[in-house]
Amino acid sequence: MARRRTFLSVTAAAAAAAPLVGSSPAAQAAGPRKHPPDADLRRILREIDADRIEAIVRKLASFGTRHTLSSQTDPARGIGAARDWIHQQLQEYASASAGRMTVELQSFVQPVSPRIPVPTTITNVIATLRGSTSPERIYVVTGHYDSRASDVLDAVSDAPGADDDASGVAVIMELARVLATRSPAATLVFAAVAGEEQGLYGSDHMAQRYKDANADIQAMFSNDIVGTGNPGDGTRPDPRTVRLFVEGVPTAETAAQANVRRSVGGENDGPSRQLGRFVEDVAENPQTGMNVRPIWRRDRYLRGSDHISFLLRGYPAARFTEPRENFAHEHQDVRVENGIQYGDLVEFCDFDYIARVARVNAATLWSLAQAPGTPRGVVIDTTQLTNETTLRWQAGTEADLAGYEVVWRETTAPDWEHVIPVGNVTSVTVDISKDNVFFGVRAVGRSGLRSPAAAPQPG
Structure with missing residues (x-):
């Protein structure tokens, strides 16, 4: 012995x-075991409503296009109409929070850049639920509400953007609605960001604002393309899996710091990788109905989402996305060919799937907020x-x-x-x-x- x-x-x-x-x-x-949800979390997960999520996705798609360069003043079409509707809805949710949740429009002017031909106002819509005992500790979740057609500079054609990324916005809005009535120990931030398709500009501005304020962001999650587990391309559907992209050695580290981390095995132990392990631990259970598939990469090849803006500032961050994308439908102009509809349409979304993704997010955020902070x-x-x-x-x-x-x-x-x-x-x-x-x-x-x-x- x-x-x-x-x-x-x-x-x-x-x-x-x-x-x-x-x-x-x-x-x-x-060894560590998966943590089943307690009674409070089970009630939260039950309140997430697929019908409400469907209504959000349909409403966002109804604005025709939400291109960053589209109208900001038309009350019915364009990114301005979407911005105002999201803001109104989050304010309604905040009214049930007894003052704990505040909602802001975070606007800035993005100068000319490769995908911004003229100086353009970009606005993030942010709901902040202040923590009751550790408000300085912050956890952020985002979806991007801008959309695009095949031509990234086409601000006129229809671009309903149901999967990319009304689905992610529906997740953060439903989380804000359900959690507004709760009092988490740490602060939770639910953000609909803009300018993602043009270069992550909205999340970049948001992350820098936090960095300038020396905010203690202990985790950030982007929900981007979380609309369905059925890609509709003839492959087998996977409606019970969501991918979670998590980088290894932190993006913001210097070469010297990265070498030190590798010397103790840190290529698999950066803060974002620890988040990936944590999500599996708290969010894989019968109440969410989902499997989490961590992908040990920062993001997909040729693609990038809003978590990268936070990684670049040294914050732990990860990206939720569906198990297999149908590239024939994404970012395509709305059209019909040989009787087949193309485009990022509402019809291709599975609202029960989005609700399950929302439950994975809820289990993760609530468990992070109610637990002590990560040791320093x-x-x-x-x-x-x-x-x-x-x-x-x-x-x-x-x-x-x-x-x-x-x-x-x-x-x-x-x-x-x-x-x-x-x-x-x-x-x-x-x-x-x-x-x-x-x-x-x-x-x-x-x-x-x-x-x-x-x-x-x-x-």
């Missing part, structure tokens, strides 16, 4: 919380030649923080395999060689909800 001993370096006040840590991997606790300043001591591993991190400030867990896995494993509860401490030494496995640290709340893990940096 493997020997067991306590070998810790902890703050004096927390010394009593020291764990027993075995010297053999076989002696460790069972996690380092692994690499100054000593030893077969043990010492980890240190900064103490969290949440009132409901119960303690921390060390997670670890074999270097060839994609997901965390083992977990060691270590109590409410800020330093721990475990009798497992740092040379052989990858480590992470995550916070645990009194409710049992856990944060995403943070991988250590050498220190």
Whole structure:
């Protein structure tokens, strides 16, 4: 039987919380398990309504085109009409929030650029649900409400943009409606951004505003093309899967920082990869009815969504999208050929599928907001030649923080395999060689909800 001993370096006040840590991997606790939704989250998931989502998608498609360069003053057609309708709806949702949710129009003038031939006003519509106990900790979810035809500069032709991306806007609007009546611990932001098809301009402006304010964005998710699990191209439908694109080494890192991260296995352990693991953990359950398929890439080839704007500022971010796109229908002018309709039409959307994607988002955002924040300043001591591993991190400030867990896995494993509860401490030494496995640290709340893990940096 493997020997067991306590070998810790902890703050004096927390010394009593020291764990027993075995010297053999076989002696460790069972690996992290998927977290089923609690009663509050189950009620949230039940309230997400596919009929309301359908109404949103149909209304957005009814504006004819939502091209960034289309009319901003026509009350019935163009991006201005869509902007005003989204703003009105979010204000209605906010009226049920007892003052916790505010709605703003975030406008700026985009100068001339390759897809912007004249200076153009671009407006994001943003609903912010302020956190009750940790309002400084922020989680953002977006969909883009602009659309396009085949010609990216064609602001006149019909471009209903049902799948790309009225579906994503419907997700964030339905989340705002359902969660407006709740009081999350951390702040949640629901944003319909514009200018995506012309170059991610709306999300770029939004992310920079947050960066300038030194905002603590702990996660951001883009919902872009989440309209159906049936591509309609003759391949087998997959209505129970959503892809989640998550990059490895953070985009904003310097080459030197990236090399340091790789030296401790960090190509699979950046903050966005930890988000991907977290989403699988909390959002794959019978209540969402979905499987999450993480794709370990920043985004698809030749494509990019609004999460990239946040990645470029160093924020953890990921992108939800349907399992297989039908490129024959996307970004095509509305037309009929040989009796077949083409274009990004409402008829190609599956509103029950969009509702399931919304439930995946809801489970993720609520679990993030109600759990403690991701541990900060996690380092692994690499100054000593030893077969043990010492980890240190900064103490969290949440009132409901119960303690921390060390997670670890074999270097060839994609997901965390083992977990060691270590109590409410800020330093721990475990009798497992740092040379052989990858480590992470995550916070645990009194409710049992856990944060995403943070991988250590050498220190």
